[in-house]
Structure formats: C-alpha cells, structure tokens
Amino acid sequence: MISENPRVRFAPSPTGYLHVGGLRTALYNYLFAKKNNGAFILRIEDTDRTRLVEGAVENLITTLKWAGLDYDEGPGKDGGLGPYVQSERLTIYKKYTDELVQQKKAYYCFCTSDRLKQLREDQQKTGLQSKYDKHCLHLTENEISEKLKNNEPFVIRLNVQPDELIHIDDIIRGEVTFNSNVVDDQILLKSDGYPTYHLANVVDDHLMKITHVIRGEEWLSSTPKHILLYQYFGWEIPKFAHLPLLLNPDKSKLSKRQGDVAVEDYRAKGYLKEALVNFVALLGWSAGDDREFYYLDELCRSFALERVNKAGAVFNIEKLQSMNFAHLQKKSDEELLILLKEELASSDFKSHSLSDEKLLLVIQAMKERINFVKEIILNAGYFFTIPQSYDQDAVKKRWTLESPQLLQKFIEAIQKTDNPLKEDYENALHKVAEEVAVKNAAIIHPLRLAVSGVSGGPGLFDIFFILGKEETIKRINIALEKIKT
C-alpha cells in the first residue's frame, strides 16, 4: 500500500486512435490509482503539431470510457491543476525554460538542421555516439541577442554536465544507472515554440503533482533526461515504473503492419470490453496464482505494480478470443439480447420479425457456439430468414434417395400436433423412424439441412421450436422442391 494518495496519469498523443498498448498503460495506471485510493489523470500530449489528427482527442476519450477507464481529472474534468492539454500550456513551458536558461542549465541553440544532420553523420562514421556537440553553448549574450533580433530560429537545449551517474529507481526493474556522458543535450523547446515531450512531461508531472510515472519501456532510455530536469528545477522526483512492451508475433514492438492495434478495431470486431481489458491486464501481470478470469473491479483489488513482469509480451489473438468466449458465457441472456439487437440493426436482417422472446431462445441455443455475438447472425442466419442455399457438401453427405419421403412423413406427423413443444417434435420424429424402421439420424440430418441449409448448429428440435410449426413445415416443403440429388 502507498501511504499518501498517489496521483498517476495516462498521457497519450492524439495521433488518431487508442493503441492497445496504450490501453494497457492506461489500465495499469487506472488499476494502480484505484487500488491505492489515488487519482487517475488524463493528459493530452499534443505538442507535435505535425502529427495532429482531427477528432483524435474525442476518440481517445470515448474509447477510454468504453473500456470503463474513467478519469478523475482531465479534459472536461478540471481538478484545479489544468489545463490538461499541453498545447494550452505553452506559456507555462516558456516560463520554466527561461528559468533554466537564466541558471545556465539550458541554452539557446541556433544550429540548422543541416548542420545537425552533418554532425550526426560524421559521428556515426567514426563510430561515435551521435550527440549534440554543444556548439552553441559558448555563444555570448551579445551574439544571442543579435541572432534573436534577426529572428533567427532557435531551440532551447538542456545543458547536460559530463561524468555524472544518474540513478533511476524503477519499481519494476530495480535500479538502472546511466552515465550523463551518454545523455544528449536534449531539445526542450522547439523552434515553433512548442516544448518537446521531455520538458512538457516533467513540468506537467510536477505541476500536476504526479507521484508515480507508469509508462512504456520505450521511455526508459530517456528517463535520465527527465531526472536531470527534476534535479535542475529542484523538484521532487516521482517514482518510475517502466512497463514491458506489447509485441508482434515476431517479437518486435506491436505495430499496425502486423494486425490490428487500435482498440476501436477490436471493438468493431465484436470483442467485449470486459474481455479486452481482462486480456490486456494479463499481458505482463498476474496475481501469482492460476486465476485468469477477472472483471475490472476485481483487477482493481488484486493489482500490484510490483508483480508486473519485465519481459515483453506477444499479443496473442487466440487467447483474446477465448477470453471473449469466457466473458460471453458469463453474460446474462438479457445482456446478450441488447447486444444482439444492436448487431441485428446493422445487419441484412434488420427487418426481421422475431420477438424478444424468440431472440432470447436464439441466444440460448447459440450462446455456447459463438465467440462473438455477431456470429449468431453470421452462422445462424436461418433463424431470421429462409435458407437461401443449401450446403452442397452436406447435401451430398446427408440427402439420400429416401430423404424426401421421410421428410414428407415427418410433416404429416407434426401436422397433427397443436402448438408443438420441443419434445413433441422429438416424439413425432421417433415415431416416424420407428414406423419406417430407419435410424433417427436418417431423418434428422436431412431435416436439419432442409430447415437451416447447413449441417451444424443447435439441437434440431430447438430450431424447430424457435421457428414454429408453420415455418418449419414451409421450409421443409421448399427444400423438397429445391434439393435434388
């Protein structure tokens, strides 16, 4: 347990959509906050104007909300330490860089990108680490004001001192040490007046009283820059926790090229938020026992940063799918009804005439045969409309010369029944089979084909009951005309 109420943040860039890796980072932050009675803050890091995407912030917020990760402070939810969008905080960053420049902990740099590029190439050729050479550090006050007067573009760089050891005490990785000689004089303020991630991140984390920085491992290498900034400003350094990366099957950092990475893609495919959250929570964390099925509130209670793994985790779709199945099975029929009606509304069967009562029966029949609600429509469209075709392999295998007369007899048998139940269909069939002295299967298989067009699915008598007597007879008759051997 953390003694003081911690404050954590999820700080995405609005570049279009919420990445599943981002979802996990957000989730771990959220879980940590909830577990320790802390605050979960959303901050938008939109300092790269070249990568801005229209509507991305709204999309991010909607998706986060869909997943159930509501933030305590953030855009539209002022906690007194806003604004929570970095592009609205430019004067703040300016103020703090000025302070650093005054104390000579940062300096103006007028180098052109051409010179920088050349420098990098030269260093690479000689096998050196590519690093800024402090060329502009020695500019005099006069030279600087002269250049500023001439409107020469400039950036502000961090003035890193050599030969210092910088220690990071990471909750997940333990102590990590860097020598300041490998830390570049990072640009803090870009020539367009916007801060870089490094500056904005540190300033905001401090101003927003962030106690724990929980973020992806890709940030570990730049953490020394951040530590230096905290030290230069004289600020307390937050605790760090660098999360293992989410990986493609080839172990590279999870990327778009190798599959879906946007949370909205998974949502659109029909994954339940419960399954996605559960799955992603287990990618890099476990409670230490064999339990794998969790709801969000249960995760909140069990989560511990100390138990997060160090190694990256391959994002395995098959496991996610089985997770979806598991969560689907736990849903009540009524919950599934809502989801099914949503899917139906945007399907070919939107003008179906089934009552909620019938839909509930369809759900009961199909539930354990699907990984996604939409598969009810995809795999069992016959509940909503007469089969448009008959599976030819099944016809070949199940439709025999005697099938027509058997089905005919079955029609006659059920014709006599009144409001038949599942058992009545079954009894009728058994009786026919007995009369003609064939196995039940000899009638069942062609019947299933006639009524559904396919060879698999729920119990035949369940299908009959859901369709009703009239519809069942009608379909058999149509099949008798259409199916030729």
Place this chain on the structure above:
RNA sequence: GGCGCGUUCGUCUAGUGGCUUAGGACGCCGCCCUCUCAAGGCGGAGACCACCGGUUCGAAUCCGGUACGCGCUACCA
C-alpha cells in the same frame, strides 16, 4: 556503432535456494458425450528453465561472462 532492458512449453504465465519427475491457461492431438456443430468431461504431446562458468550440501531461483532479442539513439511521442 553506442547506451539500456530482457531471456521458463508455439504463446501468455506460476515459480523469489530444497514443496518441482517445473504448475496453470490458450492453441494443438486423442477419447467420452452426441442428431450435427459447439460446449463440457477425461487424457496426451509440448520447456535439457538461452548458453557457459561460479557460489552452495542443494539453483529456473544468487553472482559473473557470452549469445540472442528488443528498446532508445529526431526541433516524434
């Protein structure tokens, strides 16, 4: 190239010096159930714990080195 991080079944993981002939889950295979497809039940294959060396009575677990993988190395985050 430099710096950093990592390495247990195909994949996600349990394991924090003896409980381990390394446990679970997904996937795969087989059997049972069965009108089909699933689900479910039972069983199976699958990890010389990356490698080498050290510490120890004893190591997947501690230490060192090597290899491999990944990340960072931008006026991107």
